[in-house]
Each structure stands twice: as C-alpha cells, then as structure tokens.
Amino acid sequence: MMKRTVAIACLLTASLSTGFAQTWKPVVDKILSPWAEQVTPQNAHREYPRPQLVRQNNWQNLNGLWKYKVSPKDQKTAPTSWDGDILVPFAIESALSGVGKRVSKDDAIWYHNQITIDKKVNKGKVLLHFGAVDWQCDVYLNGQHVGSHEGGFDAFSFDISKAIKKSGKQDLTIRVWDPTSEGPQPRGKQIINPHGIWYTPVSGIWQTVWLESVPQTYIVSTKQTPDIDQKSLAIQAAIEGAQASDEILIEAFDGGQKVAEVKGSPADLHQLKLNDLKLWSPSRPHLYDLQIKVLRKGKVVDEAKSYFAMRKISKKKDAQGIERMYLNDEFIFHYGPLDQGWWPDGLHTAPSDEALKFDIVKTKEMGFNMIRKHIKVEPARWYRHCDSLGILVWQDMPSGDLGGNFWDMQPGKISSAKHDKDRSPESEAIYRKEWKSIMAQLHNYPSIVIWVPFNEAWGQFKTKEIVDWTIQNDPSRLVNGASGGNFNAPGHILDIHNYPDAAMPSPELFGDKYILALGEFGGLGLPVENHTWQQKDNWGYQSFKNADELKKRYSGLVDHLTRLIPLGLSAAVYTQTTDVEIETNGLMTYDRKVIKIPVTELNGIHQKLYSKELVK
Structure with missing residues (x-):
C-alpha cells in the first residue's frame, strides 16, 4: 500500500510582518489534508485570534516565516547563525513548519524575527500575545528579556512597550525548551517515541503570535x-x-x-x-x-x-430517581466523538481556520450534539465555532506526569484502594497553575458544559482535592472528575471506558448519586488505502475490512446505547472523530479526505438516541 503524497515545490516569500524573505515548502513524507495544500507564509492563520475580547483595528499578526535554530539546552544566549526558516505557528516537528525535525529534552529551540511594527499598533502600550507555546518560553525584544512563561496549552502576553526601539526593525527572539514525555508538565498525547495511542511531539510555537496596542487603562x-x-x-x-x-x-x-x-x-x-x-x-x-x-x-x-449565551447545565433526578444531565432544565442525551484535534500536517495546529471549523461542522452534520475535547486545548477560535454551530463541549485537562498509578477500571465498580499518584510538589504546582489558567481563559465559551480534570488515571493525583477545587472554581458547570479513571471522587459524573461495546456503571449502585456516562467506547477501525499515516501495522480496537462491515457494527453499538439510556445512561463518547497517526478508528481518515460512513446515514442512525420516549 503506497502513501499518497503531494509534491509542493513553488517558491514562496515571507509575509509582510516578517523581516526575512526566504523559500518555504512543507515536509511531504506523510499524508496531507486538503487545506495544507493551500497554506503559504502569507496566509498562515491570519484571523483575529481572540474572539471573546475583540479590538479589531489595533492589532498585527506576526505569523509567517521566522528564523530558527536548535541548540544545546544549556545555551542561554541568542544564536548568531540560524538553521533555516520555520513557518509560525506550526510546531517544529510538523510538516507545515517546513522543518519536520525532532528535538529532545537536551535541546532548545530559538526563534528570530525582525519585525516592523505597524503605526496603528505602535502607540499606547504594546502587548505581545502568544496563543500557545509548548512548553517553557523566554522572550527577548532588542536584546531585553521581556518575560517568561511555562505552559503548553494556555495563552499569555507581555507588555513590550519599554523594549521597543523608536525607529527601524525590532529584533524579536524567543527561546523554547520542551521535555515532552520526559518532563512532568501537561502534554496530552505527545511522546518522545510515538507508538500506539501516543503521537508525535509538538514543541515550540503552535498558535498565533500577534501584537496589540492598548491605552494605559x-x-x-x-x-x-x-x-x-x-x-x-x-x-x-x-x-x-x-x-x-x-x-x-x-x-x-x-x-x-x-x-x-x-x-x-x-x-x-x-x-x-x-x-x-x-x-x-x-x-x-x-x-x-x-x-x-x-x-x-x-x-x-x-x-x-x-x-x-444564556444556557444552563445541571444535575437532577428524573422520575425514576436516577441522576441525569439537564440542559436548560430539559434532559438531553449527550452523544459525541472523542476529538483529539490532531492533523497529519500541523500536528496540534490545524492547517487553517477553515480546517479547524471543518471537523465541528462534520460532527454536527453526522448527528452528534457533543464533542469531548480529549486531553488537548484548542485555539480560542475553535470554541467560537462550537458556540456558533451549537455543539456541547466536554473539555479535558491535558494529562502529564504519567506512570506510577494503579488503575482499577471495572464497569460499575469503584475500588476502595488508594490509587492516586504521588506527584512531586513541582509537578503538582505545574498542573494546578495550568488548569486554573485554562479554565479562566475558556470560561466565557457557552459551548463548554463539562470540565474533565483527569483521564484514565494518567497522572491522577489528590483526586478529591482537585475535583472539589474545580467544582468550587466554576459552579456554573458540571465536573467529570475522572473519565475512565479511578473513581474515588468523581464529582458530578461517574464515567467508565469500555472497548468496543457499549456499557455503563451500575444504576443500582450509583444512579441516585452520580450522572452515569460512558466516557469512551467503540474504536472501530478501518484503514483506507492511500489515506493512512503509515503503510502497515495500523490498528483499531476492532478492525474491519470494508465500510459496510463497519457501518453494521457501528449501528449495533448505537442500538445498544438506546437500551442503556432508559436504565440510566446520560452520555456516551465514541472513539473517535478522525484517524490519528497509526490509529485507524476514526469516522474520518486522518487527512479528512474520506468519511467512512456517509454523513447522512450517520445522522439517521443517531436520531434514535435523542427520542424523548427513552427517558420519561
């Protein structure tokens, strides 16, 4: 089976915001999505990046070609020579960065850009914003250190006004260090040695970089x-x-x-x-x-x-005394895919805003009403699209500091054993700081109805304390404390994972205390020739030879869900939206070029899940 690749060899110049004019092309040793074929340094994520607080006329996008260098981690001074060009905001490991290079915990990534600040921006205070940089970041302007940040999934900014030269180009230099899976920080599905359900590392800048002018107040x-x-x-x-x-x-x-x-x-x-x-x-x-x-x-x-938006998510008992989730005081069964948000060409970064929106649009057209955003935080515009299109979002905290946990996941049972991981004070502090920042930055998006602080005991620690704090920090939402993990303090929801068949926690034991959910199931695999990450050794939790077999099995899973809903099941999450690297259990291929079961047929299959007759 041969991979389909797209040869792109046109010469492209840097964007106007960038002081370097060099050539660029994506690394094409893997499959690409249709939008990747349209990316240029001039059009890389040009949209306004902060939809919940908009000052439209006094900002400047800095995405485009920058210089980069990979140096030893111990090097603390800016390089005097560069390895080449990198397309920001794509991570160095990605095809769309134009680099496609791995880095280790012993490396640092340096970025350099000579920028000319627009007149409309170079007044009042000038703020330098980053959508996300993975993981530890130091920023220098004209040789002055203007700020540091740790966190791979939250936005941050620095006031650079005092470091700006009165005229001419400004020298912007950024140093990033990312230990990926060899550090305790939240990192999601990244791993140094990708395999199975673990994917290619994402290091450095991976969301939009931009300037904003604001008044003193x-x-x-x-x-x-x-x-x-x-x-x-x-x-x-x-x-x-x-x-x-x-x-x-x-x-x-x-x-x-x-x-x-x-x-x-x-x-x-x-x-x-x-x-x-x-x-x-x-x-x-x-x-x-x-x-x-x-x-x-x-x-x-x-x-x-x-x-x-005006909406309410709540927990209360139905006529049978079973706890249910209510949206605006009406029961609605939550059903959606596990959405990893990975791309074959941009990794954590969608190739364009159109691509970012595409997955949500197709999810809605397929007849889902929910997305579980799995151990990743998306750019702010993704949540705006969910708000506009009408998708309920379960937002995970990205996992980190894995290993050392005991995991007791048995459907319908809760072990009394102590399973929390003993994390170092440094590791705990990193988690708490980033989770707090993520929740604060995403608070205003009405589509988010559930917070998920832990997944499958991956780094799960001080569960009761973290879950209680999450509830107290945002009482306007529900908290699914341990999706498929150790249930010593699950918050509002008791959530099991079960592959491939549908299952649920025992309603007799837990239905009068918790909302009962199936946080992951399915994982039905179908590799599609010329649309896979690698030629062989792809996998799903249960694999099929053709789309008809897949559809028949999937339809049977949905039928099973309809029998569980009257018994007490309030939500289910199907794995998954798309294939990701060697996982071929997506409803779409990794490149988004093939939808394995027609959208209209999926929509028809799903409608039975929302019947009001299932819950009286």
Missing part, C-alpha cells in the same frame, strides 16, 4: 456567567490602570438591537438583566453580542466587543 479580560433562572448575566471585568472615578458600561445586543445595559464601577461584579430570553442549545445556538467600555468623565478610554 485597558480591559484585560472579562468573566461572563449566565443564570437563566435569574434572567441575568454576571460579568466581572479586569481593568488595568483604572482610576477611582472611572466607570464601566456594558451593553448587550440581540441582532443589533440593544436589549440590556449596566453601568458602574470597574471593580464591581455586574448583573446584566435580560427579558424574553433566547436560550442557547445545539438545536438553537443563539448568541448575544456584548460591548464593554471604560469611561472617564464620560469619554471612552477603552472598548472591546464580546459575546455570550
């Missing part, structure tokens, strides 16, 4: 929490440089018409009262617009746009 962030029972949106703004007499004005709009407003002190928690609520759901994903302004003596000092 500016809106840093907002925290927006809907309450449909009170018909209100609680909103708290973080304002940098606010003065005692400043005010904040918050206005809500529905289709361009103002429907509510509130004015008060920037430091206060504000309640935006709404009438005639339009609730958000998968069948009707209604979004309201927000305008936030900081006022000083009646004049606007800073303003930004945002959006929100």
Whole structure:
C-alpha cells in the first residue's frame, strides 16, 4: 500500500510582518489534508485570534516565516547563525513548519524575527500575545528579556512597550525548551517515541503570535456567567490602570438591537438583566453580542466587543430517581466523538481556520450534539465555532506526569484502594497553575458544559482535592472528575471506558448519586488505502475490512446505547472523530479526505438516541 503524497515545490516569500524573505515548502513524507495544500507564509492563520475580547483595528499578526535554530539546552544566549526558516505557528516537528525535525529534552529551540511594527499598533502600550507555546518560553525584544512563561496549552502576553526601539526593525527572539514525555508538565498525547495511542511531539510555537496596542487603562479580560433562572448575566471585568472615578458600561445586543445595559464601577461584579430570553442549545445556538467600555468623565478610554449565551447545565433526578444531565432544565442525551484535534500536517495546529471549523461542522452534520475535547486545548477560535454551530463541549485537562498509578477500571465498580499518584510538589504546582489558567481563559465559551480534570488515571493525583477545587472554581458547570479513571471522587459524573461495546456503571449502585456516562467506547477501525499515516501495522480496537462491515457494527453499538439510556445512561463518547497517526478508528481518515460512513446515514442512525420516549 503506497502513501499518497503531494509534491509542493513553488517558491514562496515571507509575509509582510516578517523581516526575512526566504523559500518555504512543507515536509511531504506523510499524508496531507486538503487545506495544507493551500497554506503559504502569507496566509498562515491570519484571523483575529481572540474572539471573546475583540479590538479589531489595533492589532498585527506576526505569523509567517521566522528564523530558527536548535541548540544545546544549556545555551542561554541568542544564536548568531540560524538553521533555516520555520513557518509560525506550526510546531517544529510538523510538516507545515517546513522543518519536520525532532528535538529532545537536551535541546532548545530559538526563534528570530525582525519585525516592523505597524503605526496603528505602535502607540499606547504594546502587548505581545502568544496563543500557545509548548512548553517553557523566554522572550527577548532588542536584546531585553521581556518575560517568561511555562505552559503548553494556555495563552499569555507581555507588555513590550519599554523594549521597543523608536525607529527601524525590532529584533524579536524567543527561546523554547520542551521535555515532552520526559518532563512532568501537561502534554496530552505527545511522546518522545510515538507508538500506539501516543503521537508525535509538538514543541515550540503552535498558535498565533500577534501584537496589540492598548491605552494605559485597558480591559484585560472579562468573566461572563449566565443564570437563566435569574434572567441575568454576571460579568466581572479586569481593568488595568483604572482610576477611582472611572466607570464601566456594558451593553448587550440581540441582532443589533440593544436589549440590556449596566453601568458602574470597574471593580464591581455586574448583573446584566435580560427579558424574553433566547436560550442557547445545539438545536438553537443563539448568541448575544456584548460591548464593554471604560469611561472617564464620560469619554471612552477603552472598548472591546464580546459575546455570550444564556444556557444552563445541571444535575437532577428524573422520575425514576436516577441522576441525569439537564440542559436548560430539559434532559438531553449527550452523544459525541472523542476529538483529539490532531492533523497529519500541523500536528496540534490545524492547517487553517477553515480546517479547524471543518471537523465541528462534520460532527454536527453526522448527528452528534457533543464533542469531548480529549486531553488537548484548542485555539480560542475553535470554541467560537462550537458556540456558533451549537455543539456541547466536554473539555479535558491535558494529562502529564504519567506512570506510577494503579488503575482499577471495572464497569460499575469503584475500588476502595488508594490509587492516586504521588506527584512531586513541582509537578503538582505545574498542573494546578495550568488548569486554573485554562479554565479562566475558556470560561466565557457557552459551548463548554463539562470540565474533565483527569483521564484514565494518567497522572491522577489528590483526586478529591482537585475535583472539589474545580467544582468550587466554576459552579456554573458540571465536573467529570475522572473519565475512565479511578473513581474515588468523581464529582458530578461517574464515567467508565469500555472497548468496543457499549456499557455503563451500575444504576443500582450509583444512579441516585452520580450522572452515569460512558466516557469512551467503540474504536472501530478501518484503514483506507492511500489515506493512512503509515503503510502497515495500523490498528483499531476492532478492525474491519470494508465500510459496510463497519457501518453494521457501528449501528449495533448505537442500538445498544438506546437500551442503556432508559436504565440510566446520560452520555456516551465514541472513539473517535478522525484517524490519528497509526490509529485507524476514526469516522474520518486522518487527512479528512474520506468519511467512512456517509454523513447522512450517520445522522439517521443517531436520531434514535435523542427520542424523548427513552427517558420519561
């Protein structure tokens, strides 16, 4: 079986934001998605990257060709020579970076870019933003160290105003160190030696890099929490440089018409009262617009746009006394794929925003109403697409510091043995810091209805403490404390994993305490010739020879789910959206060029899961 490759040899120049003009082409020793074939240094992720806090007219995208060098980890000074060009924001190991090179824990990656700051940006304070860099990052501008960050999945920024030269090009240098699976940090499915369910490492910059101009007093962030029972949106703004007499004005709009407003002190928690609520759901994903302004003596000092939705996720007993999940006080069975968010050409980074949206669109067309985002955090625009399209999201915390756990996963049973991992104080601190940051940054996205702090006992530690803290930190959502893991403190949900058949925790033992969920099942494999990561030795949890056999088996699994729902099952997650590397158990191939069961047929198969007759 021969791999299908696409030869791309056109010469391309760097984007206007980049000071280097060199050639670039992707590494084409593996399959590519259709969007990868359209990527150039000029068009690499040009969209505005922060949809929940938009200042559209005073930002500058820095994606494009940068210089890079891999040096010994111990080297702390910037290189004087470079190995070549790398296309940001694609990780160095990816095909679309143009490099396709592995690095180790003994290496550091250096990036260099000579940038000319646009006039519209070079005023007030200038912030340098990173969507995500894996893992440890130091940033230098014109030789000055402007900041450090640790964390592979959360966004961060630095005020670089004092380091900017008055004229000419600015020298931006970034040093990154990433130990991948040889460190304790959250890393998800990455591993130094990819095999089985473990994939190629992702190191360095893998989301958009951009500049933003803000005034001395500016809106840093907002925290927006809907309450449909009170018909209100609680909103708290973080304002940098606010003065005692400043005010904040918050206005809500529905289709361009103002429907509510509130004015008060920037430091206060504000309640935006709404009438005639339009609730958000998968069948009707209604979004309201927000305008936030900081006022000083009646004049606007800073303003930004945002959006929100009115929806409620809750846990309560049905008529049989079984705990269920309710959306807007109605039972809805959550059914969706395990979504890893990996790409054959960009690894963690989709080749384009169109590609990023494609998986969500197809998931919805297939008749799913939910996605479990599996031990990865996506760029902010992915969540915006889920909000707009109407997909419920279960958000995992990326796993890390694996090994040393005892794992007792038996359907319907909870072991009384102690299974928590003993993690070092450093490892615990890294986890807590990044999980807190992830939850804060994703709080405003209404599509996210469940937090999942642990998966399959991978690095699971101090479970009760972490789960309790997660619940306290965000009481507006449900918490699935240990998806398929050790159930010594599962939060609101008891979640087992079972391959390939559908199963559920015992409703007699746990149905009156927890929402019962099947957090992973299925994994039906079908390798499609010319669309696999490697020529042979691909696998699924159960493999098939053709699409008809696959569809018949899959349809049987869904039939089994319909028999479990009346008994107490409230959610199920099918493995998985796409093939990933040597796993061929996706509903789509890794390159997204083949959908193994037609979309319309999948949609028809799934409709029986949402019948109101299943739960009275």
